Amino acid sequence: HINRSQTAQSKCEVCIGKLCQHSVTLINNTEVVFNCAHPEDIFTVEIVKQIGRDRCNEYPSLQNFSRTFTWNVSTQAQKAFSLNFTKAGLRQIRPTESCQDKHVYTVSAGRTTLGRFCRHGTIKGMKVSNEGSVSLQVPGKGQMDPTTFDISVGDHIPLLPIIQVSLPEEESSQEFLSPNYPDSFPDNDLVTWSFRVPPKYYTTVRIQNYTDPKCQRKDARLEYQLYFKRVVKKLSETQLSEYQGSFNLSLQNCPMQPSSALSLHFSISAIKRGSEDLRKEKELQIHIKKRKPKSACVLKLNSQIQETATIFSSRISYLSFYDCAEEDLLLNINQNIGRVLMVPVLEKCLLGVLQQVTWRLYVPQHGAVELMFPLGSQQQSLAGQTCNSSVLLTVTEHEQGNITVGQFCPQGPIHKVQIRSNITVTASPVDSNDLRQITYALLKGSFMETINEHYIFTVLPKKDTSVLLATPAWPVGMRPYSTVSWIVSFPSQLEAQVVFTNVSQVSCPNQHKGIKVQKQGSRDETYSWRIGEKLKDVVVEESFYLNMSNCRPSKGSFSVVNKILSITLSVLSVLLVLVVAVLAVVCIINRKKKKQAAPEVSVYNPNGHAFLPGLHGIPKTTEDEDVHIYHCIDDTMVYGHLLKDGTEMNHFEPAVDSYQAFTGPTERQPLTEPEVGVYRLFTGLEKGYVSGLVLADASVLLNPCPSKGASTTLHLSYDTNGKVLKILLWRRNWETKKKMVVCR
Incomplete structure (x- = not known):
């Protein structure tokens, strides 16, 4: 043609x-x-x-x-x-x-x-x-x-075509399309791909794209003919994964409704794995049991029919499976191990769903075990705290019986765990998944010198988050005389609020002082309670230790859930930022009428506090004048006790036009009105300004712009002991007859 x-x-x-x-x-x-x-x-x-x-x-x-x-x-x-x-x-x-x-x-x-x-x-x-x-x-x-x-002629085949595929002896990926693609595969028809897979290669089938037909009866499906069984899958389901050996894959269409279509685009990938000799695994036990004892699956160990079987890595065992599907058998693994905790790689011929792996770690004498999380920090699995993971880790200690330390899952603040006893770690799947799919290290175990506490948790909370931390063996309760510490670390100028959300009712015969909060680097207790006392929420401005020790309770059991709320900027840091921001606004307002200022002088306050500088002169004002007020911070948030005793201040060189972080302790309860004591007035010169204010160990920049024809006044309010209760800094512009409160 x-x-x-x-x-x-x-x-x-x-x-x-x-x-x-x-x-x-x-x-x-x-x-x-x-x-x-x-x-x-x-x-x-x-x-x-x-x-x-x-x-x-x-x-x-x-x-x-x-x-x-x-x-x-x-x-x-x-x-x-x-x-x-x-x-x-x-x-x-x-x-x-x-x-x-x-x-x-x-x-x-x-x-x-x-x-x-x-x-x-x-x-x-x-x-x-x-x-x-x-x-x-x-x-x-x-x-x-x-x-x-x-071309050759042979015997009849009872289906449309058979496509014969031989995968190469190398890692590869191939793509295949259904007949007539992208148009519809014929109504109620069948096509088969026959895959020949080389030895030691494992294949995985993935659906790339498909259209699911509307069927008059039955359903369109994929059918796998494996060496010893037949598996039927819907197009929407997960397909064959890491299967060893050759197999056939058939696409069966249904009688379709009008204007319906079936098309399929899939890929098959192959990877090579060496023969996994379980004898390389130390002290490994594999327990096999039938999920349903009355099923047709027959399990043989060394030619003997068994309902359950246990094989050891140190022995040679002969296993046989007859009429058994993967889901007919359940596998549990126990292993004594010292370092990295990984799911052992099992031969593909070993059928069964791996539902549990348990590692036993034996601590040397006068030692402890440290558990690290290679894939990042963990969180405890507690009510109200979601675990988005396919694996759950359970840590159990064996010093006095089997006590569950806790259950853990990824994406949390717990960086590491230290325990002073022999432990087991059990990995179990979430939502009936198969642990065979886990190919990465779940934990890294190491041994260290003994620790004073029974348990130590290192916690690194993130900013603006809240986490739950429970005592070991929650909710059963810690064993008598056991101790636990949480080392909570976060960046400087941040703070954490510790809330005791769930505390058990327990009585100690000797009024045991069992709960302490202590700042890191300090030997003094910041907060402490006896067991049985009502616990109060606390705010800690630095990294801290949270320590708990149990007594031998005469009633109840000791267990606590702590909640560390969002890590936020400390109150003083917020104050400093707001002060600088407000003074910048005042600076802009006054520069519009800027006039030549008088030179700075230093003024000595008879109360013993040195202030930078103020010029003498008291402006005459009345309370009924028109006032423009700029609030740096509300009166209820004043912390006047930041001013130390005058003898200390005399040795402090106040900073000018600089910012230094405050590191001293602060009192958390706001002062209440009415104020007690006298109201003393500190003033500068009539045509001057205040350029700096020193608060204890910190220098707070208070620098209104110099302006001729304006005056600045600093008021200090004291109690009967001479303690400063309020600081009021304001300035008056003589031309506008108005005064502005710069900062309270």
């Missing part, structure tokens, strides 16, 4: 004798003439031959044209033909893709297109029943290789 391209602009024609037209069909040897110079740019050629077992050869006279070779194959009734591509192999491509060498194969079975393919791939053959065709597109001036594939 010689056809002029539909997109050709030329009116060139092909002529047989005097008859010229835009297309001709040749059956016998015929001389043709083109009435243009380069017909190969305008015409395409399709060469079709009906064959049984032979092939169609090249036509040298047409080699300059783009050609499509089509071989139509038909067999006798109850027969099938095989296409053998073993010399080159084929690789399936999408309908819009092309091949690097421009040679594209199209294989059809009846009216169904099995796909488009390039040379050099993993598809080694196809079996098609009754009739089909193979087409090869060859570009102009390219030569067709007649030895690319062979």
Whole structure:
């Protein structure tokens, strides 16, 4: 068939004798003439031959044209033909893709297109029943290789096609498409891919894209024919994962409703793994049991039928499974180990869902064990604290019986745990998952010198978060005379609020002082309570220790849940920021009427506190004048006791135009009105300004801009003991007759 391209602009024609037209069909040897110079740019050629077992050869006279070779194959009734591509192999491509060498194969079975393919791939053959065709597109001036594939006739197959795939002996990934893709796979039809997998390779099937048909009855499905069992999956389900060995995969369509369609795009990847010899694992035990004792699954250990079986890494055991699916068996692993805690890699032939792994860590004499989390910090699994994880870790100690220290999952503030006894760590899946999928280290265990406490938790909370921390063995209660410490660390100038959300009712016969909060680096207790007392919420401005020690309770058991609320900027830090911000506003307002200022002088306050500087002169004002007030902080948040005793202040060099962080303790309870004592007035000169104020160990920059014709006044309010209760800094502009409160 010689056809002029539909997109050709030329009116060139092909002529047989005097008859010229835009297309001709040749059956016998015929001389043709083109009435243009380069017909190969305008015409395409399709060469079709009906064959049984032979092939169609090249036509040298047409080699300059783009050609499509089509071989139509038909067999006798109850027969099938095989296409053998073993010399080159084929690789399936999408309908819009092309091949690097421009040679594209199209294989059809009846009216169904099995796909488009390039040379050099993993598809080694196809079996098609009754009739089909193979087409090869060859570009102009390219030569067709007649030895690319062979055709043979064999026995009938009871399904549409079988596509034979041989995966290479290397890590690889292949993509496959359903027949007629992206159009619908035929109604109620079946196609099978037969995958040959080399030894020691494990394959995983992933659905890349699909359309699910609306079925009149039954459902479209994928069916795996494995070595010893058959598995049926919906298109929406997770498919075969890391399976060892060859297998068949069939796509079965349903009787579809009108305007419905089924299409499938999937990939298969293969990775190599060496033979996992369990004898390399030290002190490993694997317990196998049937999920349902009355199931058809038969488990044999050393040729003996068993309902449960235990194998040891130090021995050679012979296991056999008959009519057993993966989900019919449950596996538990116990292992004595000293360092990294990982799920042992099991042979794929060992069937069963791995539901639990337990590691035992034996602490040396006068030592302790430290557990680190390689994938980041952990959190305790408690009510009100969500664990988004597929694995839950349970830590149990064995000093006096089996006591659960706690359950842990990722994404939390607990950085490490130290325990002064032998422990076991048990990994269990969440939502019935299989622990075989866990290929990373869950914990890192190490041994260290003994610790004073029984348990130490290192906690690194994040800013603006809240976390829950429970005492070991919650909610049962800590064992008598046991101790626990939380080392809570966070950046400077931040603070944490500790709330005791759940405290058990317990009585100690000796009024045991069992709960302490202590700042890190300090030997003094910041807060402390006896067991049985009502616990109050506390705010700690520095990294701290939270220590708890149990007595031998005469009633009840000792257990506490602590909640560390959001880490926020401390009150003093907020005060400093606001003071600077307000004074910047005052500076801008007064610069508009800026006049020459008098020089600074230092003033000695008879109360013993040195203040930078103020110029003498008392402005005369009345309380009923119009006042513009700028609040730095509310009166209820005043901390006047930051001013130390004068003897201390005399040794402090006040800073000017600088900012220093405050590190001293602060009182958390706000002062209440009315104030006690006298109201003393400290003033500067009439035409001066206050440029700095010193508060204890911190220097707070209070620097209103200098302005002629304005005055600044500093008021200090004291109690009967001389303790400062209030500081009021304000300035008056004589031209506007107004005063502005700069800061209270």
